[in-house]
Amino acid sequence: MFDSIKKMFTGNEGEEPVYTGSKPDISREKSAELFEKAKAYFPGGVNSPVRAFKSVHGTPLFIQKGDGCHIWDADDNQFIDFCCSWGPLILGHNNTKVREKVTEVMQNGMSFGAPTALENELAELILKNNKFIEKIRFVSSGTEAVMSAIRLARGYTRRDKILKFEGCYHGHTDSLLVKAGSGLVTFGETSSAGVPKAFADETIVVSLNDKEALKEAFIEFKDQIAAVIIEPIPANNGLLLQEKEYLEFLRDICTKNDTLLIFDEVISGFRVGFEGAAGYYQIKPDIITYGKIIGGGLPVGCYGSSKEIMGSISPEGPVYQAGTLSGNPVAMAAGIAQLSELLRMGFYRDLNGKAEEFTDSIQRFATARNYKFKVFTIGSIFWFAFTDQEVIRKAEDIDPASMDKFKVLHRELLNRGVYLGPSGYEVGFISSAHNKIELEKAKRAIFESLDFVFSRQ
Ligand SMILES: *Cc1c(COP(=O)(O)O)cnc(C)c1O
Numbered sequence: 373m374f375d376s377i378k379k380m381f382t383g384n385e386g387e388e389p390v391y392t393g394s395k396p397d398i399s400r401e402k403s404a405e406l407f408e409k410a411k412a413y414f415p416g417g418v419n420s421p422v423r424a425f426k427s428v429h430g431t432p433l434f435i436q437k438g439d440g441c442h443i444w445d446a447d448d449n450q451f452i453d454f455c456c457s458w459g460p461l462i463l464g465h466n467n468t469k470v471r472e473k474v475t476e477v478m479q480n481g482m483s484f485g486a487p488t489a490l491e492n493e494l495a496e497l498i499l500k501n502n503k504f505i506e507k508i509r510f511v512s513s514g515t516e517a518v519m520s521a522i523r524l525a526r527g528y529t530r531r532d533k534i535l536k537f538e539g540c541y542h543g544h545t546d547s548l549l550v551k552a553g554s555g556l557v558t559f560g561e562t563s564s565a566g567v568p569k570a571f572a573d574e575t576i577v578v579s580l581n582d583k584e585a586l587k588e589a590f591i592e593f594k595d596q597i598a599a600v601i602i603e604p605i606p607a608n609n610g611l612l613l614q615e616k617e618y619l620e621f622l623r624d625i626c627t628k629n630d631t632l633l634i635f636d637e638v639i640s641g642f643r644v645g646f647e648g649a650a651g652y653y654q655i656k657p658d659i660i661t662y663g664k665i666i667g668g669g670l671p672v673g674c675y676g677s678s679k680e681i682m683g684s685i686s687p688e689g690p691v692y693q694a695g696t697l698s699g700n701p702v703a704m705a706a707g708i709a710q711l712s713e714l715l716r717m718g719f720y721r722d723l724n725g726k727a728e729e730f731t732d733s734i735q736r737f738a739t740a741r742n743y744k745f746k747v748f749t750i751g752s753i754f755w756f757a758f759t760d761q762e763v764i765r766k767a768e769d770i771d772p773a774s775m776d777k778f779k780v781l782h783r784e785l786l787n788r789g790v791y792l793g794p795s796g797y798e799v800g801f802i803s804s805a806h807n808k809i810e811l812e813k814a815k816r817a818i819f820e821s822l823d824f825v826f827s828r829q
Pocket residue numbers: 513514515516518541542543544603608636637638639663664673
């Protein structure tokens with residue numbers, strides 16, 4: 373079974389074949405120099421593995437600034453950016469409102485380790501506009517939010533096992549760096565060195581979109597499963613859109629078994645709508661985790677649930693969870709400024725409409741030319757897949773060989789001033805700063821690059 377997480381660690385080893393593109397490569401001299409230095413300081417030269425460009429051609433670009441939908445690298449190349457810091461920047465880079473609010477709050481100090489009014493303000497913005505949760509706790513990353521949500525579920529239910537899905541990513545917490553073993557329902561196998569087997573033994577892994585596997589897991593591990601965790605819009609291993617009816621089935625089977633349903637909305641939260649995937653599908657999970665967009669580009673995560681379940685969290689209850697910089701005022705300020713913009717009338721209608729137009733016309737282009745290429749999309753998230761399958765709902769259905777085409781597309785796009793995340797398993801994001809003119813330019817670059825990709829076979 374293919375495992376993209378592991379792929380991120382190892383990338384493709386060996387010599388890079390000589391590449392001849394449709395136009396000369398952009399200059400990467402300064403980036404290459406910086407990368408050489410970085411390799412002496414950081415494992416693989418990076419502070420997060422997928423940044424290392426292991427799955428695409430060349431070495432990573434070092435970014436020096438961003439503005440609106442653009443970024444500039446150390447060699448002054450300009451790109452239209454569809455990575456958007458992996459999702460947080462739904463308003464684009466260096467948004468004036470966010471920058472001004474952060475700058476203002478910073479004048480009063482960076483951190484106190486004591487409560488501030490800003491935490492209330494961000495919590496109020498979230499809770500007043502989200503009918504699925506009643507109380508939240510701020511943390512400093514998506515990983516931390518998920519880790520805490522898992523502990524909360526275990527503490528609340530007094531059960532140990534959790535169930536996750538192959539192809540969903542939930543950050544780098546031990547018990548979730550687990551992939552499916554063989555067989556329909558299995559204990560997981562660790563997908564990272566350093567994760568004790570005993571942890572993986574508490575994690576059950578099943579395929580997405582497979583009701584039978586779920587049913588079987590709940591029979592085999594009756595009264596043992598504390599929580600099922602899912603990305604309701606799985607967007608870390610391609611975009612594996614699930615049917616609403618399947619998510620409803622999941623909700624149902626959890627309720628029947630007194631198992632908590634956790635929606636990991638670190639990507640989908642505030643992205644497909646202010647209420648995220650829960651709002652999009654109108655399904656109420658028991659716990660929701662947020663990250664990325666919630667912090668406006670600064671490190672913020674949070675988990676939320678009912679008053680009753682959140683009552684288990686320390687100091688109210690027995691589940692311990694803490695953080696020196698949790699609710700940090702500067703990060704809260706960024707979150708407040710960003711989420712306030714999202715609450716403006718028509719924000720999502722405009723953004724999603726623009727995204728739909730963009731992805732539709734790329735799909736029309738590819739279809740007209742009979743290219744084996746699909747744009748999967750929801751809201752302002754898109755995924756380019758070199759496939760002729762109408763839908764892909766599970767990780768196993770992605771053809772690893774198709775990634776060779778992505779590598780070419782990625783390089784051709786960089787050479788035409790368009791930046792995608794450096795892996796074919798990653799989705800792209802459109803921000804409100806991507807205006808029509810820039811999207812038109814990006815489209816043209818994508819058309820030319822696709823023509824080149826498909827002329828090579
Ligand atoms: C990004 C992500 C995480 C991890 O968040 P970090 O802030 O990188 O720790 C967890 N879950 C999902 C669904 C994510 O997309």
